[in-house]
Amino acid sequence: MLVVAVTRVCFVCLGNICRSPTAEGVFRHLVEEAGLSGAFEIDSAGTAAYHAGESPDRRSAATARRRGVPLGGRARQFVREDFGRFDHVLAMDRANLEALRRLAPSEKARAKVRLLRDHDPRAPAEAEVPDPYYGGPDGFDDVFDICMAACRGLLDELRGR
Numbered sequence: 071m072l073v074v075a076v077t078r079v080c081f082v083c084l085g086n087i088c089r090s091p092t093a094e095g096v097f098r099h100l101v102e103e104a105g106l107s108g109a110f111e112i113d114s115a116g117t118a119a120y121h122a123g124e125s126p127d128r129r130s131a132a133t134a135r136r137r138g139v140p141l142g143g144r145a146r147q148f149v150r151e152d153f154g155r156f157d158h159v160l161a162m163d164r165a166n167l168e169a170l171r172r173l174a175p176s177e178k179a180r181a182k183v184r185l186l187r188d189h190d191p192r193a194p195a196e197a198e199v200p201d202p203y204y205g206g207p208d209g210f211d212d213v214f215d216i217c218m219a220a221c222r223g224l225l226d227e228l229r230g231r
């Protein structure tokens with residue numbers, strides 16, 4: 071029997087209805103395209119519980135669908151126990167990063183948390199995925215493009231190249 075090591079990845083934003091479901095959908099799409107579905111477990115969550123139980127924001131879902139990426143899942147809050155479930159916790163912005171670091175129960179857990187865009191070789195240092203929630207429709211296209219670039223970089227890194 072072939073045993074494949076599974077890498078477990080969780081994308082985290084504030085509400086888990088716009089940015090992190092987009093990053094989750096984009097990363098899953100790239101993983102499937104690469105024929106690596108069995109090698110990854112992919113999830114997303116929010117640092118806040120405001121939208122727990124909701125589907126992705128319809129603007130995020132429509133933008134991603136237009137680009138050939140289905141979004142799914144229901145919003146949930148990231149909890150301390152998630153540090154035991156995931157190998158990599160990818161924060162969308164610095165506020166999410168700080169909230170996750172405060173929640174981390176150990177140094178080992180803290181070390182799992184990085185900004186998503188740190189994995190995009192073309193992004194400036196400490197670049198964020200901007201919150202599109204209260205902005206116009208262009209913000210959702212920008213989030214999608216940013217997530218695509220960063221998730222490509224993340225997958226390249228995790229594949230070791």
Ligand code: 4NP
Nearest residue numbers: 083084085086087088089203
């Ligand atoms: P997300 O966007 O963190 O990308 O899911 C937001 C969703 C909801 C709110 C803020 C950001 N909110 O204030 O309700």
